Every structure is written in structure tokens, then in C-alpha cells.
Amino acid sequence: MEHKALSSILRYFAVRDGRLLIGGRTCAEIAAEVGTPFYAYDLGVARKKYERLRAALPDEVEIHYAVKANPHPEIVRFFRDLGCGFDVASAGELRVVLDAGANPAAVGFAGPGKREFEIREACRAGIGSLNVESEAELELADRIAGEEGRRLRVAIRVNPAYELVGSGMKMGGGPKPFGIDQENVPRLLARFPEWPNLGFAGFHIFAGSQNLRAEAIVAAFEGALSAVASFLPHCPNAPELVNLGGGFGIPHYAADNELDIEAVGAGLGELLERHRPEMPRTRLVVETGRYLVGECGVYVCRVLYRKESRGQVFLVLDGGLHHNQAACGNFGQVIKRNFPICAPEKIGGEPVEEVNLVGPLCTPLDRLGSKVEMPRLDAGALVAVMVAGAYGFTASPRSFLGHPEPGEAVVEPPRRQGRQG
Incomplete structure (x- = not known):
């Protein structure tokens, strides 16, 4: 069966003589420099994703990069240079962004459990918005300021009264630790005169993530803008910004189709025409991380051993769960499904066998792929797990069982490089 996600992702990369190129370099060349396993991030792919998103969205909508997807300093600087704002979820991420030279006024700070020192750092930095998630946090923020x-x-x-249908992780709707329930927002807006050290900036409404259905994302945006419209009579001043979240998904599994981001942009444009008279000077923001960097990352391992067990072939790799928890199904999957996986030195070769790809850890959870169709690979061959640019390196239990850390390489291809061979 065709792996639609793999076919979709490979369109963003260059291939030469059957070898996957990451920033113009083969995986074997990068492995010779940093060893295996390693993560490599092709900024050329990230640039293509940003340019496609920017072209799809209405011009007035700002793009914020969600740092939690991948906080590598070079990637943060890359998006700073493209003109993105940033959304952070910890003081550590805030420091990365500020160290990269980002404008503090273009930074939003979300998270349900901000500690006092984090609010204090955000206050001292003069960030654009502390996205508060409870009444108690408002009280604390006023005292610290x-x-x-x-x-x-x-x-x-805002914890909206609706859910983002079809999202991988639901961040709003129903009882949630995230945000203030939509029905309680007017009461808190009325309390702002009691908090003399707080300035009301606007709203942040994020219903869910990893959605591949354009119509569902547009419906969520419609719900968010309608909610904001209902809050306007209660606001202490006109909202300066509304962060609509994102939820833009990327294909991970065999049957996944790529998100029609152009349809999302067109739908959002129609919504803005309808709601613009109500908030003529409000800045609109979308935040996304996975959509921008997920497909630019590749996690590359080397085959240590090839073995057979009761009729099945196992390729034992030098990397696995401890480096890429998501690909092993332990980061939000209910049922384990294979991420796009390929032999980066044999792109386009006909699959000749079905193999199980397992890591070196002493646990059955350490399985990157089950019954994956691959060309024959022996000890020393390379295996590439795609969609590794988001929630990979920093979202995995790298200290588990004391194995070595993976390498990381951030690369960008020469301009005008195209797909060949």
C-alpha cells in the first residue's frame, strides 16, 4: 500500500541518484560528521512550509512560531529572520527566544502552571502578552507586576465551549486545565479595574492541534472569533490582539492526506471580512510549530543487527524510543501506527521485504516501525524516520537507560537546488 505521508513529505526534499538530500548533503555524509543516530533539520524545507503558509493566510494575519515544537536556537533564529513572532511555554523557552534576538513585544507566554519566577521574568522582559489561564494567575501577575x-x-x-473536531490533541472544550472557561470570561474582564498593574491585551483561543481537515480548522476559527465578539462589551479596552492558535496538521500515517492550507487561509479571510467591523484595529495571530518544522526534520539511525524470529525480520537499530518517542507511538497515539520511514540511500527502490524496526533498549516499547516495507538492509545501512522536526529531540526520554545522546545538525541547501534522479 502506498504510504501517502511519505510520498507527500519527500516532495519537499531533494533526491540525487536515489539518495535523500538534507540541506544538499546525503545522510551518509552527515553521519560521517556527527555519527549516528542523529537529527537533521533541513531549513530549506522549513522555508518552503513558511512561504506556503504565508501565501495562504490573509496578509494581515501574523504568524507566531510555537517554540515547544523545536526550540533549537538556530531554528528560532531562522524564524526570527523570517519575521515571525513566538509563543513560549516556559521561562527556558523565553530565554532561548530572547537570546536569539527576538523582539519581546512579539512574544506570547502560555501554559497552565506558570511559576512566580517565570511570570517575573516575563514581566521584566516586557513581552507582548502573558496568556493567563486562571483567576489565581491574574491575581499573582498583578502582584508581581x-x-x-x-x-x-x-x-x-479562553477554554472554548467547542472542540476542534479531528484534532490529534484537544486543547479546549469540556473540562480542561488550559485557559479560562468561556462562560467565565465576562466576569473576569469586569475585574480588570481591580488589577492596576495589568494591561488587557486581548485573547488567546487554541482548541486543538494536528488537524488535517481544513473545514474543521475554519470552523474552530469561526467559533473563536464569535466568542471574542461576545466578549467585546465586557472588555476594559478594545483587544489589541487575538491569538487564534493553529492546529495545522502534517501527514504522519499511510492514509493521511496533506492539509489544504490554502482552503484554511481562504476560509479565515472570509471570517475576517465578516468580523473586521467589530474589531477594526485588532491584530490577528496564528501560532504553529509542527506545520512549520515537523517535515523538515529527519531522524537517522544505523542498523546494528539483522535477525529473524519465527518468520519475521527484525532490524535492530542504534536509536529508538529514547530519542524519538513520538515515532514509537508513545506521544499521543492511541494505537501504534508507523511514521513515514525510508532507506535514505535507496530512495525509489522497490520494497523487497517487510521488516520490524526496533531500537537498542531493553523494552518492547522500543519499536520505530512494524511490518515496514523496505529494500533489503544489512548491518551498517541507514534508516530515516521522517516528520522528526517537531516533538522529537526535546520531547523524548533521552536519559532512559543511559544510552548516548543523538547528534543534531541544522542545514540549508544551496538556493535553486531541485529534485533530481
């Missing part, structure tokens, strides 16, 4: 002698800009993160 007063102690710092500053006025802290805050946005209300």
Missing part, C-alpha cells in the same frame, strides 16, 4: 514597578500586558486564554 506591582513589585517590579511595571505594567504587565496579559491576554485571557
Whole structure:
């Protein structure tokens, strides 16, 4: 069966003589420099994804990069240079963004459990918005801003009364630790005169992530803008910004089709025409991480052993769960399904056998792929797990069982390089 996700992702990469190129270099060349296993991020692919998203969205909509997807400093600087704002979820991410030279006014800080020192750092940095997620956080933020002698800009993160249908992870709707329930927002807006050290900046509404259905994302945006419209009579001042979240998915599994981001942009444009008279000077923001960097990353392992067990072939690799938890199905999957996997030195070769790809850990959870169709590979061959640019290196239990850390390489191809061979 055709793996639609793999076919879709490979269109963003160059291939030469049957070898996958990452930033113009083969996996074997990168492995010779950094060893295996390694993550490699092709900024040429990230640039293509950004340019496609930018072209699809209405011009007035700003793009924020969600740092939690991949906080590598070179990637953060890359998106800074493209003009993106940033969304962070910890003081650590905030420091990465500020160290990269980002404008603090273009930074939003979300997360349901911000600690006092994190709010204090955000206040001192003068970020664009602290996206508050509870009444208690508003009280704490006002106290800290007063102690710092500053006025802290805050946005209300709303737990909407709807869910993003078809999302991989639901971040809103129903009882949630994220945000303030939509029905309670008017009451809190009325309390802003009690918080003299807070400036009301606007709203943050993020219903869910990893959605491949354009109509569902547009419906979520419609729900968000309608909710904001209902809040307007209660706001202490006109909202300066509305962060609509994102939820833009990328194909991971065999049957996945690529998200029609152009349809998302067209739908959002129609919604803005309808709602613009209600909030003529409000800035609209979408935040996304996975859509921008997920497909630019490749996790490459080397075959240590080839073995057979009761009629099945196992390729034992030098990397696995401890480096790429998501690909092993332990990061949000209910049923384990294979990520796109290929032999990067044999692209386009006809599959000749079905293999199980397992890592070196002493646990049955350490399985990158089950019954994957691959050309024959022996010890020393390379295996590439695609869609490894988001929630890979930093989202995995790298200290588990004391194995070595994977390498990381950030590369960008020469301009005008195309797909060949």
C-alpha cells in the first residue's frame, strides 16, 4: 500500500541518484560528521512550509512560531529572520527566544502552571502578552507586576465551549486545565479595574492541534472569533490582539492526506471580512510549530543487527524510543501506527521485504516501525524516520537507560537546488 505521508513529505526534499538530500548533503555524509543516530533539520524545507503558509493566510494575519515544537536556537533564529513572532511555554523557552534576538513585544507566554519566577521574568522582559489561564494567575501577575514597578500586558486564554473536531490533541472544550472557561470570561474582564498593574491585551483561543481537515480548522476559527465578539462589551479596552492558535496538521500515517492550507487561509479571510467591523484595529495571530518544522526534520539511525524470529525480520537499530518517542507511538497515539520511514540511500527502490524496526533498549516499547516495507538492509545501512522536526529531540526520554545522546545538525541547501534522479 502506498504510504501517502511519505510520498507527500519527500516532495519537499531533494533526491540525487536515489539518495535523500538534507540541506544538499546525503545522510551518509552527515553521519560521517556527527555519527549516528542523529537529527537533521533541513531549513530549506522549513522555508518552503513558511512561504506556503504565508501565501495562504490573509496578509494581515501574523504568524507566531510555537517554540515547544523545536526550540533549537538556530531554528528560532531562522524564524526570527523570517519575521515571525513566538509563543513560549516556559521561562527556558523565553530565554532561548530572547537570546536569539527576538523582539519581546512579539512574544506570547502560555501554559497552565506558570511559576512566580517565570511570570517575573516575563514581566521584566516586557513581552507582548502573558496568556493567563486562571483567576489565581491574574491575581499573582498583578502582584508581581506591582513589585517590579511595571505594567504587565496579559491576554485571557479562553477554554472554548467547542472542540476542534479531528484534532490529534484537544486543547479546549469540556473540562480542561488550559485557559479560562468561556462562560467565565465576562466576569473576569469586569475585574480588570481591580488589577492596576495589568494591561488587557486581548485573547488567546487554541482548541486543538494536528488537524488535517481544513473545514474543521475554519470552523474552530469561526467559533473563536464569535466568542471574542461576545466578549467585546465586557472588555476594559478594545483587544489589541487575538491569538487564534493553529492546529495545522502534517501527514504522519499511510492514509493521511496533506492539509489544504490554502482552503484554511481562504476560509479565515472570509471570517475576517465578516468580523473586521467589530474589531477594526485588532491584530490577528496564528501560532504553529509542527506545520512549520515537523517535515523538515529527519531522524537517522544505523542498523546494528539483522535477525529473524519465527518468520519475521527484525532490524535492530542504534536509536529508538529514547530519542524519538513520538515515532514509537508513545506521544499521543492511541494505537501504534508507523511514521513515514525510508532507506535514505535507496530512495525509489522497490520494497523487497517487510521488516520490524526496533531500537537498542531493553523494552518492547522500543519499536520505530512494524511490518515496514523496505529494500533489503544489512548491518551498517541507514534508516530515516521522517516528520522528526517537531516533538522529537526535546520531547523524548533521552536519559532512559543511559544510552548516548543523538547528534543534531541544522542545514540549508544551496538556493535553486531541485529534485533530481
